[in-house]
Each structure stands twice: as C-alpha cells, then as structure tokens.
Amino acid sequence: MEQRIYFDDLPAGETVRFPASYPVSAEEIVEFASAYDPQPMHLSEEAGKASILGGLAASGWHACAMAMRLMSDGYIDRAVAMGSPGLDELKWLKPVRPGDTLYMERTCLEARLLRSKPGVGVCKFRWVVYNQADEPVVDMVGAQMFFTREQAQAGERA
C-alpha cells in the first residue's frame, strides 16, 4: 500500500514540487468551456485571437480544475484529508494554452491543530502552477484539513 500522508507530514515552511504533470489539449479546453464557461475566447482559436488573450486559452476555472488534478496526483489522493474550507486568494497570471504542460509546487505557510476538532489539523498552502517554460500561470493561497496520524490510525483500529 502507498504511504499515506497525515497532518504530521506537512510541516510549515516546506516547499515541494510534484513530479505529476498535466498536458493541456485544445479539445479539452473547448470541451470544458462548452460546458462551464462558454465565452468565445475559450471556444475557438479564431475568437481567442480576436480577444485580449490573443489566442485560444483555457477558462480560468478549467485551470483551477487542472490544478486540482495536479494536487490529486501530487498528494491529496494519498492524504487522509477532510476537504477545504476555501481559498484566501487566487491569481490567474498567464493564459493556459493548448500544448502547455502544467506542474505544481506547494508551500506550507502555516500548520496548526484545530482546537474545535481534536485530531484534525489545518494547513495553509500556497500552490503555484507552472507551465513548461517555468512561468507561473496560477498562484493561490488556501487551506486544507487533514487527520493527524494518531487520530487516523485510532480510527482504523476502531
């Protein structure tokens, strides 16, 4: 079984760049936008060229979804996680284009145990998504909650 990740494994100050990558295709950009963000610049190269983005670019919300998949593959799927209350801030820094390959880097800004929920800790992370040219495309700060090792293993024994 894969090594699980607990609150204890996420120390404040640590920065990790995950090996997982996400290749971006024109088909997926258009498919996502057709369903969830049908603005012309996300639907065709022509309309993208005519817009301020200068070419077909992924919906910012598609970029968020791809960032989530990078978190999923990077660590969350192995973590004993309890979800996220939200994000303080998110910046879309550069358009995400067909042919881009995305990567994620995570820095733990703060890690503390919750007084209201014993055995649960909350981490404040900064996640930066980079493209293949190492340019940051999404920069966000938010929180995720995790069980402590002790709490999770007590739960598994019960």
Place this chain on the structure above:
Amino acid sequence: MHYFEDITVGEPAEIGTHTFTEDEMIRFAEKYDRQDYHLDPEAAKTGPFGGLIASGWYTGAVFQGFFARHLLKIADDLRRAGRPVARLGPSPGFTDLKWPRPVFAGDTVSFRTTVEKKRPLATRPGWGAVHFHNEGFNQKGELVYAFHGVTFIERRPA
C-alpha cells in the same frame, strides 16, 4: 456586456439553479479531483462527510457556466436592441472563496451574483474593474459557495 459606466452596483441577479446528480459529480471527479468522497459513493459513506459530495471545483464550474451565460445574454439583448456591446477583458483572479457546506448528490443550488463595487483602471485606459460577489445556496437556504470575483469591462468610448 453593458459599458462599465452603465453597470449598476448592488443589485443581485439570480443566474441559475442546478440539481447536482451523482453521475455528473463522479464524471468531474474522475477527471479533476480523485478523492474518495468525490468519486466512490460506497467509500464516501464512511468518509468525513458521510456521503458523496461534489468537488468544490465542480460547484465552481457550475457557477461559472451560469455566470458566463448571464453575461452572454446581456450582450445578446444589447445587440438585438441595436446597442453597442462592451468588451470583457480577462479576470485577474478572485478572493475569499468559501465552500462552507458540502454539496451532496440531489442538492439543488441556486446561484446569484451582485456587483459590489467598480472602479476605473488607472493602468489600462479604456477599461474598468468590476467586482462581483457570487453566492450559491442549497434547497434549505444554506450558503454552500461564495467568492469575490473581478472582471475587466470596457468603458464607454469618450
């Protein structure tokens, strides 16, 4: 969209209501957010939420579908009335995004958007920043999603 000058601050617009199905929640999770409680109804029963819940980014994508269509409809109505349509610029990002309660399969969420403030952009002549407060409420009237977004909108030509 209306020109920046013609946008009214403080009027909420109801932009859509959606009933979340287990199938669509799982389809999104398979692609973008592979945590058990978004992907596997059986495993979710014993998870931290007691059942399958939507990825927060899926709720965000559904909101954006309504928001984009709301803006596109305003543009269509203006065009039909023979009036000029202001261009939309990119969004630089958002702040204070919250997922205060899970969205379970079968929940019906109503979304609304309110312009909370607007200001001309000193750095980009001809454009203004419009700030939206966006919210989603479930069938019990409980807040399940909220954030403060910004979009650049063209100013009326002098």
